[in-house]
Amino acid sequence: MNRFASQVGERIRLAREAKGVTQAAFAKALGHNNHQTVSAIETGVRQLQPEELTRACQILAKPLSFFTDPYVVTETRAFSYRAKPNSQDIDAFEQKAHNLISANRRFREVLDEPAAPIGQQLRGLTRQSTLYQATLLGQQVSKALRLGDAPATKLREAIENACKVMVLFVDAPQSISGAACHLADGDFILINRTEVSFRRHFDLGHEFFHILTWIEMPPERLDPELEGKEKPKVEKLADAFTAGLLMPYEVVSKRWQSRQPNQDIHEAILESAKDLRVSGKAMYWRLVNTSLLSKSEQESVDTDRLSRPDDNDPAGRPNPFNADFVRRLHAVLQRGLLSARKASELLDCDPDDLRTICAAYGHPSPACAPTLPTNAAAPC
Amino acid sequence: MPPPHARVLVDTNAIQAAHRYGCWNALHKYFQLETAKHCIEEALRPNRKGKRLVDRNRDDLEKEILAHAVTDAQRAVLLYALQGRVDLDDGERDLLSLALSIKADAWWLCGPDKATAHAMHLLGIIDRMCSLQGLAETTGLKLSKAEEQYTEKWLSSVRTQLLLHGHLI
Numbered sequence: 168m169n170r171f172a173s174q175v176g177e178r179i180r181l182a183r184e185a186k187g188v189t190q191a192a193f194a195k196a197l198g199h200n201n202h203q204t205v206s207a208i209e210t211g212v213r214q215l216q217p218e219e220l221t222r223a224c225q226i227l228a229k230p231l232s233f234f235t236d237p238y239v240v241t242e243t244r245a246f247s248y249r250a251k252p253n254s255q256d257i258d259a260f261e262q263k264a265h266n267l268i269s270a271n272r273r274f275r276e277v278l279d280e281p282a283a284p285i286g287q288q289l290r291g292l293t294r295q296s297t298l299y300q301a302t303l304l305g306q307q308v309s310k311a312l313r314l315g316d317a318p319a320t321k322l323r324e325a326i327e328n329a330c331k332v333m334v335l336f337v338d339a340p341q342s343i344s345g346a347a348c349h350l351a352d353g354d355f356i357l358i359n360r361t362e363v364s365f366r367r368h369f370d371l372g373h374e375f376f377h378i379l380t381w382i383e384m385p386p387e388r389l390d391p392e393l394e395g396k397e398k399p400k401v402e403k404l405a406d407a408f409t410a411g412l413l414m415p416y417e418v419v420s421k422r423w424q425s426r427q428p429n430q431d432i433h434e435a436i437l438e439s440a441k442d443l444r445v446s447g448k449a450m451y452w453r454l455v456n457t458s459l460l461s462k463s464e465q466e467s468v469d470t471d472r473l474s475r476p477d478d479n480d481p482a483g484r485p486n487p488f489n490a491d492f493v494r495r496l497h498a499v500l501q502r503g504l505l506s507a508r509k510a511s512e513l514l515d516c517d518p519d520d521l522r523t524i525c526a527a528y529g530h531p532s533p534a535c536a537p538t539l540p541t542n543a544a545a546p547c
Numbered sequence: 548m549p550p551p552h553a554r555v556l557v558d559t560n561a562i563q564a565a566h567r568y569g570c571w572n573a574l575h576k577y578f579q580l581e582t583a584k585h586c587i588e589e590a591l592r593p594n595r596k597g598k599r600l601v602d603r604n605r606d607d608l609e610k611e612i613l614a615h616a617v618t619d620a621q622r623a624v625l626l627y628a629l630q631g632r633v634d635l636d637d638g639e640r641d642l643l644s645l646a647l648s649i650k651a652d653a654w655w656l657c658g659p660d661k662a663t664a665h666a667m668h669l670l671g672i673i674d675r676m677c678s679l680q681g682l683a684e685t686t687g688l689k690l691s692k693a694e695e696q697y698t699e700k701w702l703s704s705v706r707t708q709l710l711l712h713g714h715l716i
Contacts, residue, residue, distance in 0.1 A: 171631035217623035224619060231619045235626045237634065273634070499634075503665030503705075503715040508559065508589070508636035517594045518560075544570040544688040 170276070171235075173211035175220070178234045180209040181241055182227040196226045237273050238513060240265040242350055247377055247386035249344040249370060256340040257389060263515050264346050267335055267488070268355055270513045274495035277504050282352035283331040289379035294400055298407040302456070305372075305411025308379075316422075318413050319368035319444035326356070326371070327489070332378055334371065335492060336360035336485040338515075344370045347377040347386065354378045360485050363477040365446045367485075372409030380404075413445055414453045423459050432464055433472045440475065447473030486527040488514075493528045496521075500533035507533065548685045549655045549677060554579050556646055557612070558658040559589040559638045561679055563600045564697055568679075573686040575611040583641035587614045617641040621648050625670075633666040646672065657682060659696040661705060661715055668709040678702040 183193050183205075190202035190209075197219055199205070207213035215223060224231050233239055246264060250257050275282055292304055309318045312325040326332045332354040339345075339359040344366070348355040356374040358367050377386045384401045398406075422442055426435040433447075440450035451473055454460040460468075488496075496514075499505040500521070511518045522532045549555055555578040557565070562582065565571040574580060587608065590601045601608070621644040628647070635643070639658060643666055646656055655677045656667070667673045679697040680690045695701045708715050 169630060174631065214627075217627045218620065220623045220627070221620050231622055231626075235623075235631070237631060500661065501715065503633065503661035505634045506636055506639050506660045506662035508639060508660070509634050509662070512636055515595070517596065544568045544573070544683055544690055546687060546689065 169211070169214075172214040174237060175215060175234045176209045176211040178229075178239075178241065179205075179215070179223060179227070182223075182229045182233065183209075186227055188227070193226065197222060237276075238266060238269040240269045245350050246346055246348050247374075247388060247390055248346045249373065249390045251342040256342050260339055260343050260346070263337065263339070264348065264357055266513045266515065267337065267357065267492075268348055268350065270510075271333065271335075271355075271492055271495070272350075272352060274492075274499050274505075278495060278498055280495070283333075284352050285331060286349070286354050286381075287330055287379065288382055289376075292380060292383065292404065292408075294384055294404075296404065298403055301376075301404040301407035302411035305376075305408040305413075306415040306417075307411075308408075309412045309415045314412075314415075316418050317443055318415065318418070319365070319372075322368065322371055322375070322412070326375055330354075330375075330378075332356055332375070333489065333492070334358065335488050336367075337487065345374050347374040347381075349378060349381040349385075354381075360487065365440070365444055365449070365478065368413060368444055369409055369446070369449065372412045373405045375412070376405040376408045377401075410449065410453055410456070414443055414450065416457055418443065419450075419453055419457060420459060423454065432467055433469070436468070436473060437475050440473075441478065444478060447475045487524055490528050493524060493530065497525050497528075497530040497533060500525075548681050549578060549653075551577055552579055554581055554649075554651070554654040555677070555682065556581050556642055556654065556656040556658075557586070558582070558642050558656075558660075558663065559586045559636075560659050560696075561657040562586060562590040562612070564659070564679055564693075565683075566601045566603070568683070568690055568693065568697075570679075570683040570686070570688050570690065571611075573688050574682055577686040578682065580612040581645075582612055582614050583617050583638060583645050584614045585617070585641045586638040587612075589636075589638045615645050617644050621645065624648070628670055629666060632669055633662050635662055635666060639663055639666075643667070643670070646675070659701075661696075664702070664705045664709065665715060668706075668713075673706055673709060676702060676706065 190205040194202045194205045204213065208215055220234065246261065248257055248260065289304060292301060312329055314321045314325060323334050327334055334356045336358050338361055344359055344362065346357040356371065356378065358370050386401055390402055422439045436451050436454065437447050440447045448470060451468060451470060455465055496510060500507060500510060507518045507521055510521055525533055557580055565574055587605065591603065591605055593599045622640060625640065625644040625647055642658060647670065654675060656675050657677050657679055659679060664673065664676060667676050678699045680693050681699045683690045690697065705715065
C-alpha cells in the first residue's frame with residue numbers, strides 16, 4: 168500500500184461520509200458493482216485510476232486538490248486562536264496555520280522523520296479549579312522545567328525539548344497573538360513574532376497551558392482577548408498559570424526583596440519586570456496577588472506609568488519558524504521533493520524570501536526564484 | 548537545444564526571469580512558447596510586497612505565448628503518475644500535466660526548479676528539460692549574470708544526479 172493511495176482513500180471516505188453517500192451508492196456512481204471496491208479504495212488497498220478520481224470529484228463535489236494535495240488539513244477542530252475580538256484577519260491566519268502545520272507534517276513524512284505523537288497533559292486541573300491553583304501549577308511546571316530566575320528566556324527551549332511541542336514564530340497581523348494546535352501527530356504553538364518580547368513570552372505561556380490541558384479543557388476555536396470584560400474561565404486559568412510559570416513566587420520574592428531602598432515604586436516594578444522579561448503591569452499584578460506589595464504601596468502605584476519599551480534583547484526578533492522546521496524545509500527543497508513556489512505558498516512569502524529564511528539558520532541558499540538586476544542578457 | 552520555432556513549454560519562473568533578464572522578446576520570436584493558464588496568472592500576479600515582476604497586460608502577453616487551459620482529467624493523469632513523490636505549485640503542476648498530454652515528439656520544457664526536474668525524471672521525460680540560459684544562447688543572447696538555477700551548468704548537474712542516483716542529494 169503506498170502513501171498516496173492511502174491519502175486519497177482516506178479523503179474519499181471523509182468526503183463521502185460528509186456528503187452522506189453510502190459505499191454502495193458511491194460504488195454504483197463510480198461504475199462498480201459492489202461496495203467492497205470502495206472499501207478497498209478507502210483503505211488504500213486499491214488505487215483510484217485517474218479517470219475514476221476525476222469522477223469522484225464530481226460525485227462528491229470536491230476539488231481534485233482535496234484528494235491529492237498532501238497539504239490539505241482535514242482536522243478543523245484542533246486549533247485555538249488568540250486574537251482581538253472581531254478580528255478580520257482570523258480566517259487568513261487560520262489558513263496560514265493550516266499550511267505551516269501541514270507543511271511540517273509533510274516534510275517529516277517525506278524525510279522519514281518520525282512525528283511526536285506523545286503529548287503531556289497537566290494533572291490536577293479542571294474547570295472547577297481556582298486561579299490560585301492554576302498559578303501554583305504554573306510555578307511547579309516552571310520548577311520542573313528548570314526555567315531558573317528568568318523563566319521567559321528558557322521557556323521556548325523547554326517547551327520544545329522537554330515537552331516535544333513545536334513552537335513556530337510567524338509574521339501575523341497585530342490583531343493576532345498566536346495559536347495552539349493539538350493534532351494526533353503532535354502539538355504546535357504559533358506565536359506572532361512581530362509583537363514585543365514580553366508579550367510573546369506571555370502568549371507562549373498561555374498557549375502552552377492550552378496544549379497541556381487540551382483533553383480536560385479543550386479551548387474554543389477563537390480565544391478572544393477581551394479587554395476589561397469577563398473572560399471565559401479556561402482563559403482566566405491560562406493567564407493565572409502563565410503568571411506562575413513566568414513569575415514564580417520564589418523568584419519574584421527574591422527579586423523584590425533586593426530592590427534599592429527608597430527606590431521609586433514604579434522604577435522598582437519596572438526593573439523587576441525587565442529582569443523577568445514580563446510587562447510592567449504583569450509584574451505589578453503578580454506583586455499584588457502574592458501580597459509582596461503592601462496596601463499602601465499599591466495605592467501609590469499609577470498603573471499608567473508601568474508601560475515599558477521592548478527589551479533590548481541581543482537576539483532581537485526571533486527568526487521565522489524554528490530551526491527544525493527550516494532544516495526540513497531546506498532538505499525538501501534541495502532534494503527536489505518540493506518546489507520553491509509551492510514552499511513560498513505554504514510559508515506565505517515570496518520565493519526569493521526562502522533564501523533569507525534558510526540563511527537565518529545557516530543553510531546555504533536553495534535554488535529558488537530570484538532577485539537579480541534586469542537586462543542581464545547581452546549579445547553572444 | 549530546441550531548434551527555431553520548436554515548441555517550448557515555460558513555467559512561471561522562466562516567464563518572470565526571461566522578462567527580468569531582457570531575453571523575452573528574443574525567446575518568443577525564436578520559439579513557439581507555450582504555457583498553462585495558471586502560469587500566466589502567477590507570472591502577472593504582484594508578489595507579496597506588491598511588486599509586479601512581469602509588468603504586462605495579459606492580452607499582450609498571450610499574443611506572445613500560447614496559454615493552455617488544463618483540465619482535471621489531465622491533472623489526474625499527472626498526479627497518478629507522480630504518486631505524491633513531488634510537491635509542485637498549481638502552475639508547475641498544470642504545465643507538467645500539459646506536457647504529459649502532448650502527443651507530438653518535438654517539445655521542450657523550461658522549469659528552473661529542482662522539484663520540476665525531479666518530477667520530469669520520475670515521468671521519464673528529463674531529456675526534454677532545457678535551461679533558460681541555453682534557450683537564450685540559441686537565440687544569440689548571453690545570460691552572463693543568470694542565477695544558478697537558470698544556467699546550463701545547473702541543469703546538467705541536476706540531470707546527472709538524477710540519472711546516476713535516481714534522486715537529488
